[in-house]
Amino acid sequence: MPRSHDEPLASGGPSNPDKIRSQESALNTSKSYPESAREPLAASKPKHKPGITFAAEDKLPKLPIPDLENSCKKYLEALKPLQSPREHDASIAAVHQFLTTEGPDLQERLKRIPTSSRYDSYLNFDNPVVLNLNPFFLLEDDPTPARNNQVTRAASLVISALSFVRAVRREELPPDAMRGTPLCMYQYSRLFGTARLPTENGCHIGQDPTAKHIVVLCRGQFYWFDVLDDNSDLIMTEKDMALNLKVIVDDAEQIPIQDAAKGALGVLSTENRKTWAGLRDVLTRDPGSNNADCLGIVDSALFILCLDYTSPQTGADLCMNMLCGTSDVERGVQIGTCTNRWYDKLQIIVCKNGSAGINFEHTGVDGHTVLRMTSDLYTDTILRFARTINGEAPSLWASVSPDPSKRDPDSFGEVSTTPHKLEWGMIPELSTALRFAETRLADLIQQNEFQTLEFSGYGKNFMISQGLSPDAYVQMAFQAAYYGLYGRVECTYEPAMTKAFFHGRTEAIRSVTEESADFVRTFWGEHPAHQKAGALRRACAKHTANTKECANGQGHDRHLYALYCVWQRAVDEDGAEAATGSDGYSSPVDVASERDGGSQLGSPARGTAEDVSTSRSPSQRGRVARDMPALFADGGWDKINNTILSTSNCGNPALRQFGFGPTSGDGFGIGYIIKDDSVFVCASSKHRQTKRFVAAIESYLLEIRRVLRQTQRGTSSDAKTSRAREAEARPNAGNRVKSHGKPISGQGGKDTTIPTEAESKAESDDEGLGGYGFFDAGMLLQALKANKEEKERPSEKAVNKARRQIGDSWLPLLFIPTNASPAFIVMFFLSTYFLNRPCVYCSVLLLILFVSSCHWSDHCFFDVHSNWFEPRHLSSPLPNPIPGTLDNPINSSHTTKMQTSFLANALNKTAAALAGAAAEEVKKRVEIRSEWTGIGVEWIRSLLGKKEWRLPCLDVLVRL
Secondary structure, eight states, X not given: OOOOTTSBOOOOSOSOXXXXXXXXXXXXXXXXXXXXXXXXXXXXXXOOOTTOTTTTGGGSOOOOOOOHHHHHHHHHHHHGGGSOHHHHHHHHHHHHHHHHTHHHHHHHHHHTSOGGGTTHHHHTOOSOSTTTTOOEEEEOOOSSGGGOSHHHHHHHHHHHHHHHHHHHHTTOSOOOEETTEEOOOGGGGGSSSEEEEEETXXXXXEEOTTOOEEEEEETTEEEEEEOBOTTSOBOSOHHHHHHHHHHHHHHHTTSOHHHHHTTOGGGGGGSOHHHHHHHHHHXXXXXXXXXXXXXXXXXXXXXXXXXXXXXXXXHHHHHHHHHTOOOOEETTEEOSGGGSOOTTSOEEEEOTTSOEEEEOOOSSOOHHHHHHHHHHHHHXXXXXXXXXXXXXOOOSSSXXXXXXXXSOGGGGOSOOOSOEEXXXXXXXXXXXXXXXHHHHHHHHHHTOEEEEEEEOSOOHHHHHHTTOOHHHHHHHHHHHXXXXXXXSOOOEEEEEEOTTSTTOOEEEEEOOOHHHHHHXXXXXXXXXXXXXXHHHHHHHHHHHHHHHHHHTTOOSHHHHHHHHHHHHHHHHHHHHHHGGGOOOOOOOSOOSOGGGTOSOSOOOOSSOOOOHHHHSOTTTOOOOOSSOOHHHHSHHHHHHTSOSEEEEEOOOTTEEEEEOOOSSTTOEEEEEEEOSSOEEEEXXXXXXXXXXXXXXXXXXXXXXXXXHHHHSTTOOSOTTSOTHHHHHHSOOTTOTTTTOXXXXXXXXXXXXXXXXXXXXXXXXXXXXXXXXXGGOHHHHHHHHHHHHTOOOOHHHHHHHHHHHHHHHHHGGGGGSOOOOOHHHHHHHHHHHHHHHOOOHHHHHHHHHHHHTHHHHOSSOSOOTTSOTTSOOOOSSOOXXXXXXXXXXXXXXXXXXXXXXXXXXXXXXXXXXXXXXHHHHHHHHHHHHOSOOOOSOHHHHHHHTTOSEEEETTTTEEEEO
16 A cells, blocks of 8 residues: 655564574575676676565664673773863763763663664754755766756656666665675665655655656746656656656746746745744645645655756856755845755756756665665666667666557556646745745855865775775875864764664764874874874774774764663653653754764664563663763763764765765865775865865875875885786796887886885975975975975076186185275175175175275275275285386386286176176076066065065075
8 A cells, every 4th residue: 555645654574573683694695696686787688586675684683782881982982082181081980970870771771762763863853954964966977978968968867767766666676785795775765755744843754655756846946747657667768758858948948037936935945844844834734725736746756856057167066056056146036056956855956067966865865875876877877878879788777667669558557748837826925934945045055165176196096005995094184184274183973884784874983083193193293204104004994993893883973872862852751750661762952964973873673662661660660860961961972972074985986076064063074985096075164264174185195195105115006007017027038029129108208106215205396285384394394405405407507607607707806916996896895795605704704804904904905085986006015016017117018918908807707707697597587487577676676674685687695
């Protein structure tokens, strides 16, 4: 009997709770199917046993409840790197008190709780789901460029999505598995035809398992048409689908977008859940009314297809559009794509330029489930196009729908393939609510920003080649980048999938450990490369160990949160006196999502649970105190539940980006995808230097690669590189033919293996952490040293050579007695200083000697009372008088000629050197810039008020 679309989902499966479940039996069930059934692409026409999708569900083990003392121990370990010693001592005391008082009793109550209550942490969340709960996936573009337009891309994705729906309903979808262990497939049963329905007492999930229509949103207007028959077979071809979508787009454009926005009721789904519940009551006030029927059609649709009229270009804009839409107010009316959404359901979003993504309601499904669906959609679009080229190309599905173009019309049953537009009755109450909902949504959008990083330097292959877990490697990048910006570590969250258990969801990995904190401090400290690499390996090993524990259901986060819920429900319902017989379960606080530690422990379980209140005698019942247990009242509880870095790794080559909103006002939301040779990151925050944080992540990834290369000489940087080159490297003198000729290599003949230390230093300019060295004096000094050791450019060599020639031509004059004028001596001294750059202390000493020469020497170089522009008269005869002087008047003409020749020779050398230096400098300046303005007023003005300046034409640095 099909359920109505607004009826809550009941837990499914067998009712025997004592049925034995084990991973071994689940594994045996999965292996009972042939390889062709478990691997649909292994053959062009795969065959599946009916019911393969959920065949292992009955044999999956239950999600265990961890030991209380172990959970408390792990809780303290997670807190230690986040607390001061005094704070940690207080938390230790609080945990000890909890273990000796309320803790054991709450543990016993938890064991008796029916697991069907474990969705409440999602459903009792009252804040808007947009930006707080719903994540998004951004798909890669269609490999065929001609198909990257809106209508064609949308039709292709819808056909693939319907094929996925058919495979799930017919139970032909191969089950998920991890290392041979089957995973729970229950979430796939509530992926389509499902809606999150708000009420005054929280939300519930409604589903129509027989839904066969989709709803299309275009410019805020609603359309619907059937796409499946009663057997879940497709009733439309891709060409028919494209025609319907083209008709819808054309019709939506008939109404001005400002007028259409005034009736875009999808905005109401972004309201506070209780407010939205009241507005739904307004819509359904009269059963059978037009608004009630329209709302029922939307709620029961398989999914929502959103056709946007915009074409975002940048990665950040695309991510924003997929997560919350754009906010664009024109003439006082919101016309952004934020009005073209319905956030209570699964949405496929296609932009005008063909960019596509998924936005999904998170209550009933996790990212891993939607990722499988998204990957299959993308794969099927490619394979379906391949079959148009080669009819023998494989299919992703075990069976396909009969060709709708060849079916008997009577075989479709009662269907409506013509698009119908939903006309809402916009009563004043709805119009007012729509206006206020839109302004609040616009505020929410403006409060958040998004940045993306498409890092193509390396990816999973390099990380694996270093013996490191790719996920742990990237997690350390987030912590190191944050520490580099703020100088501290903060609470970091990552979900671990627990779908190896029946109805398992996620467990929280607390990524900050003592090992990771030690690593970030070591990385930013003055330490050698091998020490940094060792700290990284220890931190990654610890993170990997924690991930395995959480995936095995042994994490502490969900366990302690469940104990908190047990205590609060008991107090809220009956108070301390009556709570002794209660074992209820409820969500205690407004939690952003399962990402920040507030999500469910599992999902509805099979079977019925005994009424614990009647099965326990009064003597067996404990008491629940009104006062909050010490563990939950301690400051450590608040700290570990205030997630600053909320991260999630979810993606594969079908996705370009994945992300979600920040879970706290002073934190970041980080979705990332690790591909073979790249890492894609989408970061969001409430305007907390997101662009700078993303840049810090990129810089870290480059720097840590340099560090690892210094410690791993001679190893390949790509784990998937062919090993045939190793065979080729072996000597083989017997085969001269194959070795004939000159071997060449790619990249201009450069070796593609790990660079030497000198090459690593040469890369430091591109891979450095510029701007963040203030946390590490050692790294800053190394960078400065590397810059000083940079080789001289050819032009600089010529200039320096010319300067040395100038110095050589002037220096001999220091030791030759002369009667040159004081002005000549001053110019000589200044030229010597600027052109030869002598030691400043030597220059000062020489200046003192020259100025005081009248007092200690018979050669008075500086006589302030004489004419500075006339030759000086020597106070005593020159030693060894030259013929032709006053002592030898006979040869005076000859002497004058010798002096003139000497001075002319010195001036010629000086002029030649100056001309050569100037020519080289001008040549260098012309190469650098097309226009050189020379030394002008601006240069002179720049000298004023400075203690250091550079002479542009001579490239001389002057310091005082």
